[in-house]
């Protein structure tokens with residue numbers, strides 16, 4: 447089978463090679479999936495470069511322990527291990543495999559049966575592969591942790607990115623007034639997709655402009671926990687999905703202490719992979735939310751696409767079709 451491989455950390459176009467490797471065989475609790483479509487995520491950009499360095503604690507200190515990146519897929523089950531009960535050969539499936547392993551940038555993968563769920567018939571392989579990671583992050587941040595409710599005043603920092611634009615769609619389902627913060631060149635696009643107000647983070651520090659919000663979703667935490675408190679209404683919630691490590695540690699540490707003395711909340715999302723995917727697919731089939739797809743591209747394009755992702759040039763989810771003939 448064809449796969450995208452790397453043997454050492456470095457820039458994607460230098461270290462990633464497209465190679466023929468042996469097709470894997472499923473262990474007892476695994477399924478063999480013929481991958482139809484896969485994606486590129488933040489994890490791939492970090493995994494291939496081995497940066498930030500703390501990633502190497504998981505992925506290998508000097509050189510990578512895993513050689514095929516990729517963590518989202520849609521495809522068809524082609525073989526099953528002896529103990530597999532939830533899936534059978536021929537089932538179309540999709541999912542975020544990161545809780546069980548990486549390696550979706552290839553034509554086949556063997557992965558635990560729980561890493562994927564059945565694909566709805568009315569959504570394509572390209573659509574379903576683009577859903578698991580970003581949609582679940584947005585949903586868990588705004589709904590499970592943020593408890594978003596009707597008509598709230600919401601701010602999304604990094605609003606023009608993958609999770610931010612989905613967060614906007616979710617907030618609009620609750621008729622919220624949404625402010626998006628991002629770089630100046632994205633603000634027109636953000637207005638066109640429905641943000642009520644937009645701010646350029648290079649011009650305005652949203653924690654210092656006197657506005658207060660019921661709910662803040664942060665995709666790029668880079669300030670102190672106390673500055674976010676300033677921007678929250680008296681029972682407001684600040685929820686972050688990622689950002690600068692030192693700022694995240696501050697939010698984690700001070701968030702716990704602040705919650706003892708104040709009704710304001712500061713929390714970090716720890717992603718539960720594939721949670722509520724049925725609900726998300728329902729929203730998409732009912733045209734209440736939509737997938738923005740950049741592509742589809744082929745496996746041969748992956749080295750340049752991971753670089754393109756890292757430079758923030760993608761518009762929506764980068765989707766790779768494993769068989770583009």
Ligand SMILES: NC(=O)c1ccc[n+]([C@@H]2O[C@H](COP(=O)([O-])OP(=O)(O)OC[C@H]3O[C@@H](n4cnc5c(N)ncnc54)[C@H](OP(=O)(O)O)[C@@H]3O)[C@@H](O)[C@H]2O)c1
Nearest residue numbers: 604606607608609610629647666687688689715716717758
């Ligand atoms: N919590 C979890 O379990 C978990 C799991 C996986 C991933 N994550 C996190 O999820 C995040 C990925 O989110 P995403 O896919 O939405 O990223 P994304 O598509 O890269 O979007 C981030 C957006 O923020 C903008 N931005 C950059 N610096 C900013 C700043 N200082 N202030 C405001 N906006 C800024 C970016 O603009 P430019 O493109 O111009 O830079 C981009 O539009 C990462 O932080 C990752 O670590 C969290």
